[in-house]
Amino acid sequence: MSERWERRFRREVKELDAALRGVLSRRQSDEELRAALEELARRPAFSSFTWLWGPALNARDRVRFRPLMLSCFSPSSITAAGKWVNPWTGENAAALEAWRSDADRADDVELFRRLQAWKLAGLRGPQQMEAWRTEVVRRVREAPTRAARHTELAKMDLGWGRLDEPTALALDERDAEAARPFILAHLPWNRPHERSSPWNTLRERAQARGDAALASALYRRLVDEPTWRRDALALARTVQAPAALVTALKEHHPETPMPGAAQLFVELAEARGRDVAPYLLGHLQAVFPRWGVLGRKNAKGFPDLLALARARDWDDVWGALLRTSATSETYDAEVRRLARDSASPPARTQRRLLQLAGAGGEWNLPGLGLARVLPLTDATATALYARFPELVRGPFRMHVASGWRAAYPKLVMRALEANDEDLLDFLASRAAMHTPAAGSAKEWEQVLDALAAHYEALPKEGGVFARRAANALGALPAYSIWNFDALLEKNRLARLFFLRSDDFYLAEPRAVRDLLEAPQIHVQALAFRLLGRDCAEAREVAARNLDLLQATLLRPLHRRTRHAAFGALANAAAHGVEAARVLVPRVRAAFALPDSRYPKESLMALLAHMLTRWPELRSPAEVPHVFGPPAKGDGA
Template identity: 65%
Template sequence: MSESWEQRARREAREMEAAIRSALARRQSDLELRAELESLARRPRFQSFPWLWGPALHVRDRVLFRPLILSWLVPVNVTASGKLFDPWKSEYAAALETWLSDADRADDVAVFRKLYGWKLQGLGKLQEAVWREDVTRRFRGAKTRGARHLELSKVEQPLLRLDEATALELDAVDPEAARPFIRQHLPFTQNTWSPSKKPLPMWGTYRERLFARGDTDQAWTVYRRLVSEEMWRRDVMALTESVKAPDALVRALGEHHPEFAPTMAAHVFVELVEKRGRDVVPYVLENLRSVFPRWAGRTSIHGVKNAKALPELLELCRVRGWEDVWAAALRTSSTEETFDTEVRKLVKDADRDEPVARRRLLQVAGAGAEWNLPGLGFARVLPLKDATAVAMYERFPELMRGPFRMHVASGWHAAYPELVARALEQRDEELLDFIASRAATQFVPEHGADKRQKEWTRVLDALAEHYEKLPKEGGVFARRAANALGAVPAFSIWDFDRLLMRNRLTRLFFQRSDDFYLADPLAVRDLLEAPQIHVQALAFRLLGRDSPRARALAMLNLDLLQATLLRPLHRRTRHAAFAALANAALHDVEAARMLLPRMRDTFALPDKRYPKEALVELLAKVLTRWPELRGPSETPRVFSASTKEALS
């Protein structure tokens, strides 16, 4: 009988504790011990025993073992029986306290911060109060500004918050040193998804100090973080009376705008517009992202509804003729239903006044909001319904091909079967290629009775049949397919093998058309320059084929292929790229001459997963094919017996 997950966890904990104790007890050098522990760290549960190996390693050599400690010190602790416990309240507390004190005396910020946070974690609800006391005591005890910065670095705990009393004490000792720390640890009075039931008090005394010494930036930062919605509303309405100049009013409103989106933002915007008119429009436009759809409850069909007072804001802008504010609010803050309804009305209004309808449609097209993180970004684009998309396509086909095509990007929400049918009737290559670029990344829903499954099957069959019927001669199919694949967004394919099984159009593009792509050099280059890595991998596979055509195209695209030596790639993709590079380098000496220095440089890459054995093979093939390109260390030397020995 197989063991349960609980039994497995207890067994792994028991085995790991025994292995660690054995390693620590064995007589061996520190380097040997580190190597053994690094090997153990690759097994489950090593991170659960820092209370066992941490103090011992610190005593042996805190410098040698420091990287290992920082990599694996995680405050998740279990006993040999697999039960959670707090080692700071056990027989191991003395050793841990000694370790903490030594790190403090040595000013080892990274180790001390981890140990200190680990210790605080066991205090539960008291940890924030204890942390504040420690911050104040250490900051007061430091004699210089540099020492104060050091102490604050040691006790830095990103999730813990200050109160005003602690902030005032820090500010009284050294305002300049305390300023960034206080800003970093301001409390959160609310957030977008779970507003606080009881608003926090405004730090009035601290803000008065800041204003008195001219630090308005810090003062308004504190205000924007701590202000409650009611206080914010009162303050901004008072500004409409006290500040007469429009520029000064917009600047003051921006200083008062809360850090987290207030739920009553649309209400306040309506009141501001009614009171000051166009004077507040720059402020409203800048902060429309504070108004967003809200959860409508389980009884709602669509799950969300418009923010309170957003319909009033839209109507107010419509009545006053403020198309800029109306369009921005609709695109940024409305629900999909509201956006689709307004677009449908504009399309119908084209019968009465086409230039006005076209202008307003252009104003509402595009992304409403963006969220950008390091290496990752999101954009909110409101989709149209199939019927609305068809109506727009029939009246404004150029808008559907242009700014509105992002609003009909097929996905899990819709397949747009009627729009695809109209585009096929019109033989609209541009729109069809765009729709195909999105459809080729979609999984067909598995439930046969599902409406979306039927729609997706219909769309994929129609698109696949359309591309299959394209002439293969003259590169017509290759050009169209490459156009579609070149528009596939980066990171839009996650399970490629499953996608191939479930999507007929994907199979056509990626598996059944290799010979047709090779017939068109421009199509192959488009595939190489595509943002989606699976499309690039298709090009690598094509250029790595054993055929004269593939070799000729590989040499033509050497400028793009050479980058694959140094760029990050998965192992399977890199092997395909190596095959394409081999096709170029083994059949043209100048191509080999250009690639060889880059191949040699690649060996210096620190990536342990890089298939350097395959690179050695590629380099050997090139040097064997072109021996004149060998360097001194790459030329074989054959040592023979001396002449005298040979004659004897």
């Protein structure tokens, strides 16, 4: 009978506790102790015993063991019985306090900050914040120099800390220059359910000494909606120069959401006209849809602002407002109205439609980017395509990307009737990555059957099918396929592209290169599989794409995909000695990669395959030596 996870967890924690106490109590050198702890650090629960080994290492040698303490530090603490505990209130509290005090005296900002946050985490919410504020003020008041005050503020720079005005006033009074960045980094958020006071005292003090940046930051973070509205309208009345007005409005724009922003924008536009357009264009994201009983609704004042921009022919404001702030239904209705507007000149209608195309907002993080794009309904997309097909092929392409909400069967049929290759390849790229759901299975079956029949009917001679299919696969976005096996099972078009067309791709080298350069990893894996086939054609095409294939040695890849890439590399090396001469040193260099999951045994087999085929590329250490019995006449 297998051991249950709870029992195994308690057993492993108990064993780790005993091992740690044994290692820490043993008489040994610092190097031996560090080696033993680094070995124990491989166990999952090691960091949860920071309360045990951290103070001991600090007492032993704070400098020598600091990298280990920082890399394995964790405030999550468990006992030998596997129970969560707050060690700052137990028998180890004195040792932890000594560790914190040592880091404080040494001005070890990073370590002290972690220990201080750990200690305060044991307090309840309001008590925790009050204790942090009190400690910040005490340290700044007791610091004798500005440099010391900067250090103390750095120690107390905890990300969750938020100041109140009395604390900020005390810091500003002691040293305004040193406290300014700390105050700005720890201002409270003026959320609708927890409105903060406007901090007028500190703001007036900052204005009196000419610190406009601090005063503006305080205002923008903490202002309430009635005050902001009153001040913005006052600026519209008193500041006459348009550029100065825009600057002043930007300096007074709140950092927190204001539900009545659209209504204020209407009043500003009515008061000053086109003068406020640059300000509106930069802050239309403050107008956002809200949730109602029946779903998403436009913001209060949004219809008035949209009507005003349309009536005054402010196409830039009108278009940006629809892209960034409208609901999908409102956006779709406006595009449909323009597509069916036969009274206006086509050039003007097309210009206005261009104002509506594109992303309404972007959120970019390290390694991740998101864009907000409002989709069109099938009826609107078809109407737009009937009148302005070049817009659907170009700027509005992202607005007709099929997904779980829409399959666009009517648009697909119109594109098939027009034999619109560019649009069909794009629509096929989106259809080929979609697994039909139960709610839209009928529409998706119609679209997939129509597209698959179209591509199956393309001529195979001359590489026509291969180039079109490669165009569609090359348009697949990265990370767009999550369950590849389910996709192949339920999507007829995906089966055609990924499983049933190998010979056609391989007969068109340009299509294979397009597959290699595709952003979607499953498309690249298809190219690796093609180039790894045991035939002369695959070896020739692999050698032509050596510049792309050699990069796979260093890329992070799934094990199965890497093996397929190794097959393509072996074929490229087998085609000619010059290709092998390029690859062999790169294969040797890949052995130094630190990735523990890298299949080095397969890499060794790849290198052996190359050196067997081309023995002249072997290094002296790779030349086999055969030893036999001594020849007659040799000395005994």
